[in-house]
Amino acid sequence: MNDPTPIDFWFDFSSPYGYLMAEKIDTVAAQHGRKVRWHPILLGVIFQATGSRPPTDGDSAKARYVANDFHRSARFHGLPYNPPSRFPLPTQNAARAYYWLHGQDCALARRFALAVYRAFFVDDRDISSPDTVLDIAADLGIDRQQLATALQTPEVKARLKAEVDRALAAGVFGSPHVIVDGEHFFGADRLPQIERWLETGGF
Amino acid sequence: MNDPTPIDFWFDFSSPYGYLMAEKIDTVAAQHGRKVRWHPILLGVIFQATGSRPPTDGDSAKARYVANDFHRSARFHGLPYNPPSRFPLPTQNAARAYYWLHGQDCALARRFALAVYRAFFVDDRDISSPDTVLDIAADLGIDRQQLATALQTPEVKARLKAEVDRALAAGVFGSPHVIVDGEHFFGADRLPQIERWLETGGF
Numbered sequence: 001m002n003d004p005t006p007i008d009f010w011f012d013f014s015s016p017y018g019y020l021m022a023e024k025i026d027t028v029a030a031q032h033g034r035k036v037r038w039h040p041i042l043l044g045v046i047f048q049a050t051g052s053r054p055p056t057d058g059d060s061a062k063a064r065y066v067a068n069d070f071h072r073s074a075r076f077h078g079l080p081y082n083p084p085s086r087f088p089l090p091t092q093n094a095a096r097a098y099y100w101l102h103g104q105d106c107a108l109a110r111r112f113a114l115a116v117y118r119a120f121f122v123d124d125r126d127i128s129s130p131d132t133v134l135d136i137a138a139d140l141g142i143d144r145q146q147l148a149t150a151l152q153t154p155e156v157k158a159r160l161k162a163e164v165d166r167a168l169a170a171g172v173f174g175s176p177h178v179i180v181d182g183e184h185f186f187g188a189d190r191l192p193q194i195e196r197w198l199e200t201g202g203f
Numbered sequence: 204m205n206d207p208t209p210i211d212f213w214f215d216f217s218s219p220y221g222y223l224m225a226e227k228i229d230t231v232a233a234q235h236g237r238k239v240r241w242h243p244i245l246l247g248v249i250f251q252a253t254g255s256r257p258p259t260d261g262d263s264a265k266a267r268y269v270a271n272d273f274h275r276s277a278r279f280h281g282l283p284y285n286p287p288s289r290f291p292l293p294t295q296n297a298a299r300a301y302y303w304l305h306g307q308d309c310a311l312a313r314r315f316a317l318a319v320y321r322a323f324f325v326d327d328r329d330i331s332s333p334d335t336v337l338d339i340a341a342d343l344g345i346d347r348q349q350l351a352t353a354l355q356t357p358e359v360k361a362r363l364k365a366e367v368d369r370a371l372a373a374g375v376f377g378s379p380h381v382i383v384d385g386e387h388f389f390g391a392d393r394l395p396q397i398e399r400w401l402e403t404g405g406f
Contacts, residue, residue: 050263050264050265051263060253060254060376061376064374065389069389073396075406076395076399097391109258126348171264171267173263173264184271186268187392192279193279196279203279
């Protein structure tokens with residue numbers, strides 16, 4: 001028998017709800033015999049292409065709500081969360097590093113992605129900085145110099161661009177955005193619906 | 204002992220997620236000895252004041268997602284849902300009728316509000332029309348002529364306006380928007396967090 005189709009998980013490393021989903025989705029998928037393909041993308045490009053705005057824009061009632069909801073949703077899921085000093089921030093270095101690592105060792109790339117999320121949303125590290133990205137990688141035993149070189153190559157830059165284009169073509173408009181057998185789920189709050197979908201094969 | 208503080212439930216009769224919350228919130232509240240105060244408001248006014256846009260605007264990937272998510276979220280909650288032919292639509296007649304009824308008999312006003320939601324999201328009736336609003340009321344034994352007269356009074360119009368102003372002052376920016384002891388919850392997907400909040404007194 002063939003393996004069932006993997007779940008696609010699209011996210012930006014600067015997305016708090018993406019962080020919550022990243023901590024949960026592999027376990028939920030595994031409970032139903034599914035694997036997950038992780039795809040870091042750049043939400044700024046997605047928002048520009050789709051005409052959306054981040055919910056945290058400005059000093060509105062909604063922005064204040066969302067800031068509180070990040071905390072509360074993390075507590076709800078039993079996860080640590082400390083609001084980063086600088087937020088949101090550019091994530092192309094982390095995303096490029098992910099794709100390069102994925103070409104070498106996909107399990108290591110997964111551990112790296114989780115480490116980036118925790119560095120940003122728990123330890124308040126500036127994951128936009130190439131040095132921070134290299135430090136996180138080095139802590140996982142990845143060759144710092146080799147990764148530094150890879151981040152500058154046109155191939156790695158083109159890979160991230162291609163993934164963002166794929167996301168747009170697939171109808172991804174935010175983070176986290178999960179696709180299970182063609183069904184789209186947007187937001188960490190759709191986890192219960194994803195679980196039901198996996199249990200029932202669609203409802 | 205005094206009764207615990209009631210929960211405030213703000214919604215627009217044209218909001219699909221508001222409909223889902225309306226079908227659930229009283230039961231969830233009652234399980235924790237709480238009552239709910241319902242406040243229909245006009246989302247158009249709220250969006251204009253807060254600079255927000257409805258998620259259903261245009262023919263975007265997000266708009267298509269949301270249209271599907273309305274269906275799926277209703278099925279997830281075991282509720283019927285038929286996309287209305289005309290959507291969204293103005294809801295001031297239904298909201299004004301609610302507030303007038305509430306002054307007479309608050310339990311009847313609650314039944315009326317649920318009947319309006321079901322008329323719109325299950326039976327595809329045009330709840331923007333005063334005649335439809337009067338028909339829904341008459342089916343509940345409400346005096347049609349008396350309500351028709353009430354809908355034209357400055358008092359009833361002012362009451363709805365005052366509720367929308369109160370919503371804005373309270374930080375309401377969408378529908379459904381639930382406030383429990385000062386804590387804000389936006390969206391039908393926050394029901395599990397509302398339940399946890401009521402169980403634990405805050406988490």
